[in-house]
Structure formats: structure tokens, C-alpha cells
Amino acid sequence: MIRPIFALFIRSIREDNRAKFTPIARAALVLVILFFLAINHRNFARQPAPGLQVFFLVMVINLFGLVLGGITAFCSAITEEKEDDTLGLLRMTNLSPVAILFGKGLSRFVGGMLLIVAQIPFSLLCVTLGGVSGEQILSGYAVLIATLFFLCNLGLLMSVICRKTGVAVALTLFVGTVIYVGGPIAYISTLEFGRSQPSGVWSDVFAYLLANNPLYQLGTMVFGAAGRGMPLTVSPWTFNGIGGVSFFLLAWALFGRFCSGTAETAPRRKKSAKGAKLLRAPRPDGWAIAWKDFWFLQGGRRGLISRFIGYAVLVFGFVGLVTFNNNYMESDDIGEMMMSFAGIGLCVELVLGAARIFGIERRWLTLSSLITIPIPLGSIIRQKILAALASLIPGFCFVVLGAMIAPESLEELWRDITRREESFLAFTYVAIHLISIPLLACWLSLKMRRGAVPATIAIGFVGNVIFAVLLDEVARSSDEAFLLLGIVIQFFLSVALMVSIRKRIALAAAAD
Amino acid sequence: MSDSPAIEISGLRHAYKSHVAVSNVTFTVGQKSIHGFVGPNGAGKTTTLKVLATLLAPQTGKVHVFGQDIVRDRNLVRRRIGYMPDHFSMYRQMTVFEYLDFFGAAYGLNQKQRDQTIGDVLALTDMAGRRNDYIQGLSRGMQQRVSLARVLVHDPDLLLLDEPASGLDPRARIELMEILQELRSLGKTIFISSHILSELATLCDSVTILDRGQVKYTGAMRGLISATEGDITGYILTLATEHTGLLQTLSALPGVTAAKQMEAGEFRYSVQFDKTRIGPNAVLHAALSVEAQIVAFQEDVKHLNDAFMDLTDPGVRT
Secondary structure (H helix, E strand, O other): OHHHHHHHHHHHHHHHHHOOHHHHHHHHHHHHHHHHHHHHHOOOOOOOOHHHHHHHHHHHHHHHHHHHHHHHHHHHHHHHHHHOOOHHHHHHOOOOHHHHHHHHHHHHHHHHHHHHHOOHHHHOOHHHHOOOOHHHHHHHHHHHHHHHHHHHHHHHHHHHHOOOHHHHHHHHHHHHHHHHHHHHHHHHHHHHHOOOOOOHHHHHHHHHHHHOOHHHHHHHHHHOOOOOOOOOOOOHHHHHHHHHHHHHHHHHHHHHHHOOOOOOOOOEOOOOOHHHHHHOOOOOOOOHHHHHHHHHOOOHHHHHHHHHHHHHHHHHHHHHHHHHOOOOOOHHHHHHHHHHHHHHHHHHHHHHHHHHHHHHHHHOOOHHHHHOOOOOHHHHHHHHHHHHHHOOHHHHHHHHHHHHHOHHHHHHHHHHHHHOHHHHHHHHHHHHHHHHHHHHHHHHHHHOOOOHHHHHHHHHHHHHHHHHHHHHHOOOOOHHHHHHHHHHHHHHHHHHHHHHHHHHHHHHHHHO | OOOOOOEEEEEEEEEEOOEEEEEEEEEEEOOOOEEEEEOOOOOOHHHHHHHHOOOOOOOEEEEEEOOEEOOOOHHHHHHHEEEEOOOOOOOOOOEHHHHHHHHHHHOOOOHHHHHHHHHHHHHHOOOHHHOOEEHHHOOHHHHHHHHHHHHHOOOOOEEEEEOOOOOOOHHHHHHHHHHHHHHHHOOOEEEEEEOOHHHHOOOOOEEEEEEOOEEEEEEEHHHHHHHHHOOEEEEEEEEOOOOOOHHHHHHHOOOEEEEEEOOOOOOEEEEEEEOOOOOHHHHHHHHHHOOOOEEEEEEOOOOHHHHHHHHOOOOOOO
16 A cells, blocks of 8 residues: 555655756755855844845745746646656556655655755854844744645646646646735735725735735744734644645545546547637748747637736736725826736746747657758747747737826836936846846756746846845945946847757757 | 769768767668668667758768758758658647648648648548548557658658657558558658568668668668578478488588478478589489479578578667
């Protein structure tokens, strides 16, 4: 009974031991901690409680990495078997559904936990810098592990329900956001836009969700309970533990329903109604690769409509939430919020799209067929970029709409950029990320089969945190020069990535 | 079409870091023929095919397809080849028609040409009835047919097929071979790799055997057997009844290296002789001279697999 349950777990641990990425990731996390310790050690005498600040920063980075890396890893637990058509083989063995779920989920949870636990001895060095106790450090890591447990099981559930990893990730992100971020945003929005303290059942629910937000828990644990009537922190294990176990039990219950079917017979295209025909792909013409990517990778017109609806739900949902709490939003507030939400959405879509344009071809092993088409590689890349950009139209429309509603904010930003050198450099530094980060995502997608997006975001985030710390610590009197250096580095990095991507496409096609 | 060979490889070498995949590979393939490319697993077949498909550049050596250099004239070569890899590389969320239509458009065919060609290749591969089916739901054999249809959609002169029959059931294999024979009759040159020589025996005009990255034999399929024989040849003599003294008579002939009864209780005898010193007629005459009741006297044709085993080394390449 016990042996089958642990068979998959042991296999995963062995694979993890052989993987190159695991020790690199652990070493990278430890190096980040040591970097922050070294930087803060210089300011030991100048800052109050430097150890506390370093520890909080390390916790935030961990939480960020955990959400990104964790979700991708957990959501592929069962979907990777479905995508490779190996789930049927697993089910033919002596493994029961619970053994499969346990083996696939536990190995990922343990892998993530080891990644976190490996940092504890180094994080304890923060005690020597002052301002934080060993107990606080251990409590911080307990929050991380509890959150990991919750996300692991949520991802596992979505992995059981969905056939594709991408859909499972999207659903996990949605549910996770609603649980972890939606409540706090709703609670804080009632405080920000409200004329009085929130009350009623909904406010209690929002307050409870806020109290279980890991970032809030870390904040209150490290810096003490916040003011303005914020709820006190609660034990991370109650909410995350019960939630995680519930998701696991639900995954077990639904396993038979969602993991037994296989596509044995060829489905024919159904005769569609006139309206549905408009959503179907027309015949391709000169730009065949752009056509293929737009209709079959980006979802075509159906994808555009879904994105429009997604942005509309996000923006109008938030406005509705505020209005629901008897508050009023100025049109400028709505415009700014629309620009912010759509801008963030566009950035996310940009990274996702960049990781997919060649990543998907690589996963489907279609690069070799694509590359042997007698079209120059540059033209293939341009057509693929064009299709990816077309999918950004809905997000872009919402940014433009926001700018039309609140033109003053845009004018103010423009005035700031054109008049202040520092603002111009800061804006350029952020803007160049819109090129370098998608390029990094595209490059990583050609290096690794899964997890290019979280790896990109993690590298971008850690890189920028390190840059910000250096900016703060090293270049106190010359921010402009340091920002310029950052822009130059990003520029050369982008050029290097562009050159490397061309080479990697050819290599990946040959390796198919 | 020029008179250049369809494929001309000379001194090809390709290594992955320290592992030499192919070394000094040299052979030619004539136009409008089916050429088998055979070797055990890890022999370097796929690497050679990837070089021919312009996916890998040769590190040393020259490779020409219809007289065009695969590095310098890459796009011209790509127009004339159709490469089918050893795995299913398909956009499975498309229907069969959409998939072929996409590749047709990518190769620059207009809608009218595509309609015509897609109809033809679907008829050839017997997939016309499945044109509106989603690829993801098709069986392995059907997906293989769609792959082949995709390779044909731009009407290439040379087909590069990497183990196209792997994973297919016997019926699907036979049907695939029939399609390939039909394609040869349409003037296509087919370069087909396999690790099973006997599978290609009846199909191919010529063959190249590769082992551990080196060419062991290249030439006509028929010549493969004689190439492994040397000067010694074998015949089987079948009698109606047992004959004592026959073996002694045959063994005494000049040039006969071995004469033995094949199975105890059976009247079949194996005779091996040096064909430069004695002919089969002399052997038959000697048997008749001792009044043996001969039922049959035939050449002991070596099986293709024996030839393959003789040419390739045992064990797995390290």
C-alpha cells in the first residue's frame, strides 16, 4: 500500500537530484540573501534595524518567486502527463488516483519547501545585523511554507480539472488572486474610497481574507499590526492548511471524472451557425505564419473578444466593487485605473506572448517543419511578432480609453518626462524593459520546455531589486548616471538576446 | 531538371561537442529513385537527414541537392525538398485541410493551386474523407499520412523521410510503401531512413548502410549481398533419397571449402566453394556423376539481414 504511494514521489526526488536547475536555483536564492546582507552590512551604523529590512526584502522575493515558480510547477503535475499522453499508462499501473496525486503533488511541495528551507541558516544571519529575532525569521518561513502548501494543492486541483498546463496556470492564478489579492484589495478600497469604516458580512470576509494574505502576514509579523483598523494577523496554518487539504480532497474526488477520458476518435468540425462562422479562421494568404499564429496560437477573433471581456470585467468589476461600497470614483480615477490595469495586463500579455511564439512550436516539435519553409528566418520572426502584437489590441484599446478619460494624468506624465532629466531616464529605464523582458522570455522559452514565464519574471524582479539596492546604496549622489548605466546594460542585453534568439531557433529546430 | 544527382554528399562530418555523429560520409543518390538509408540506432542517420533538410550545417564536407549547395543555396534547396521528421510535428488543433492549407500558403501557393494540390495529396494518401477532422483526434497511422501529405503539398522533387514506418501497424506499413512506390512513378526521389533493412528490401533501388557514423556500404540493393560475400559462395543441394559418399566426392573437388548435411535426417546438403576456382556447374556435374537423385540445386541467397549484420558492428554505440 505504502510503496505505490511513494513510487512517484521517489522518482520525482531522483529526477530533481539529477536536474541542473535545482542546485542553481538554490544557490541563486542564497546568493541573493548574501548580497543583501553584504550591502546592508555597510549601513549597519546608519539604518535602524537593518537585519529586519533585509529579512523582509528576502521574504518578499521568496513570496514572489514562490507564487510564480510554484504555480507553474504545481499546475503541470497532472497536465504534463495528460499532454504527453502518459496518464493512461500511469493509471494502468498499480497506482491509485490518490497515489498519483500524492506522488506528483508531494514531490513538488517538498522540492519547493527544500528551496525555502535551504535559506534559513543564511537568513538567520540577519539576527546579527539587528532588529529581527530568530523566532520572527522562523515564523516568516512558516508563512511561506503554509502558502506553498495552499498553492501546491490549488495547482494540483486545477491540474486535475484542466487538460492544458496553460489553462491550469490561468485558473490557479485567477482563483489564487481572488482569494489572496481580491479580498485585501476590496478591503483596502473600502478604506481608501470610503467615507466610513467598512461593516457587514462582506467586510468581515474581506478582513479575514486580508488577514490571511501572506504579504500582510509577513508585514504584521515583522513590523507589527498596521493601524487604521486593520485586522490582526492569524496563524498561517489554519487557513492555508484547511484550504490545501480541501483542494487535495477535491482533486481526489474529481480525478476519475477528469482524468479518464482519451481522445480516441477524430472529432469532425461541426457545422456552425452564421455568427460562429465569423469567428472561424479564413483561408491563409501571403502572411501564412502570421495567420497561423493569430488564429491558432493567439485564439483569433475569439481570443480578441475574450481579452476585451477580460479587461472589461477587471476594470468595471473594480469600479462596481467600489460603487457597491457606496463610494464614488471620479472619472479621472477611473481613467487612471483603466490605464494602470490595462498597462499591467499588456505587460503580462507581452511576456506571455513572447514566451509562447517559439516556446509552443518547440513544445509541439514543429520548429523543424517551420524552419524548413523557404522563408528567411527574419521574416518568420516578424510574422510571429505581428501575430503576437495583434493579440495585444484589446489591452491597448483600454489604455487609450483610459487616456481619453483622464488626459490630465498623461499630460502630467509627459510634462514630467520632458522637463526633468531624472524622470526621463527613469521612464526610459522602465520602457526599455518592455523590450528586454519579452526578449528574455523568448530566449528562455527556447532554452527550457516549461517555466519560461516565471523564470523571466523572477530574473527581472530580482535583477531590478538588486539594481534598486545598488542605486540606493552605491550611487547616492549620482542617480542619473546609474540609471543611464542601467539603460545601457538593458540595451546591450537586448541586442545580445536578439542575436542569441536567432541562433537558438536554428539549434532548437535541429534538436526537434 | 538538371542531370545532377538528387543528393551528393562528400566527406560529411558532424559532431555534437565531443561526440562525432557522422564522419567522412560520402555517397550519391540518383534522381527518381528510392534510396534506403539504413543503420542501427545511433548510427547517425537522423543527423545526416537533418543536414540534408538544411537544419544542420555540415561542419566539414560538401552536401549538394540537385547540384545546389545546401548552405549557400539554402532557400532554393528548401523549395525542392520535403522533410518528414521521425516524430509527429503537427499543429494538432487544426483540421487536416487547415494544416495543409497553411503549409501550401507558406510555400507561396495561391488558393487555386492549393485547392488542386491538397485534393491530390489527400487522394494519394487516402485521407480525402478526413479533410475536416481535427488532427489531434486522428490515429497514429492517419497522422503519418497527413505528415506525408504535408511534405507533398508544395510538390517537392526530393522527399526526406526519417523512419516514416516506425510505430505503424503492418497494414499501415504496407500501405505507406505502396504510396512511396506511387510517388516514385510520379518522378519523385525518395530518401528514406530505417533501422530495418528488410523493410526496405523490396522498395529501394539503392541503399546506404551507416554504422557508428561511417558508411559501410553504398550502392545498388542487389550489390549489397555480393559485397558481403567475397569470393566464397554457397549452394544448397536437395536429394530425393540419402546418398552415402556424396559429401566425400564434393569435398574432394578443388575449390570446395565446405560440404555438409544441413539437418540430420534431411537430404539437404550445403556446399561452399571459391567461385574463382570452381563454378556451380562443376559441382552439379560431380553430384550427378555419383548418381545422386537431385531434386533441386539452388544458390544459398544470404538474407538481407545477414548482410546487414555482417556490415554493422554488434553492441550499442557509446
